[in-house]
Amino acid sequence: NAGVMQNPRHLVRRRGQEARLRCSPMKGHSHVYWYRQLPEEGLKFMVYLQKENIIDESGMPKERFSAEFPKEGPSILRIQQVVRGDSAAYFCASSGTSTNEKLFFGSGTQLSVL
Amino acid sequence: QKEVEQNSGPLSVPEGAIASLNCTYSDRVSQSFFWYRQYSGKSPELIMSIYSNGDKEDGRFTAQLNKASQYVSLLIRDSQPSDSATYLCAVKRETSGSRLTFGEGTQLTVNP
Numbered sequence: 001n002a003g004v005m006q007n008p009r010h011l012v013r014r015r016g017q018e019a020r021l022r023c024s025p026m027k028g029h030s031h032v033y034w035y036r037q038l039p040e041e042g043l044k045f046m047v048y049l050q051k052e053n054i055i056d057e058s059g060m061p062k063e064r065f066s067a068e069f070p071k072e073g074p075s076i077l078r079i080q081q082v083v084r085g086d087s088a089a090y091f092c093a094s095s096g097t098s099t100n101e102k103l104f105f106g107s108g109t110q111l112s113v114l
Numbered sequence: 115q116k117e118v119e120q121n122s123g124p125l126s127v128p129e130g131a132i133a134s135l136n137c138t139y140s141d142r143v144s145q146s147f148f149w150y151r152q153y154s155g156k157s158p159e160l161i162m163s164i165y166s167n168g169d170k171e172d173g174r175f176t177a178q179l180n181k182a183s184q185y186v187s188l189l190i191r192d193s194q195p196s197d198s199a200t201y202l203c204a205v206k207r208e209t210s211g212s213r214l215t216f217g218e219g220t221q222l223t224v225n226p
Binding site for chain 2: 033035041042043044045048056091102103104105106107108
């Protein structure tokens, strides 16, 4: 899973600022998944993307959150006007072209909102 | 009812014992099942996958699946202190790409 790269590793924002989290999938992978993990809780699905397409965003909050996976470059999870409740670990995972393939996770971005 | 439920723990076992982790799921169309291990502050790491009823063994780990009972478990034989971590059960539907639904996790401590 070392092939899935996330940055930054830690991100500190003040309330009202924007947070941008980046994820480069494992080489050869074209499917990206974002998960959020609150302290002492399991992973909650947020969004599933393929290149230039959002496939499933049923886990995304309706406001302030957006995600993209452009043709070139990493996938971006953007959180506008952050609030303290957004503080969490955000994990990106990737899989290959087959829908039955396993997920491999990046190291995560720990977002702290002051 | 949660889609995926795990025994809440924490679970504590002595070194060398068998650790048993349990998971139930509510959606009968779930097709694939996974166990991830997550050390504190680290990312989840896939340790086992199982797709059909029965047992699957990999080293000290055995995954068991019973689709009729909607139950999947993980046994860790000869538990080591290095096995101390949170274990996450995850399920996947055929129609959801590789999207996984996770349980809350069970924290395991193996005491030397």
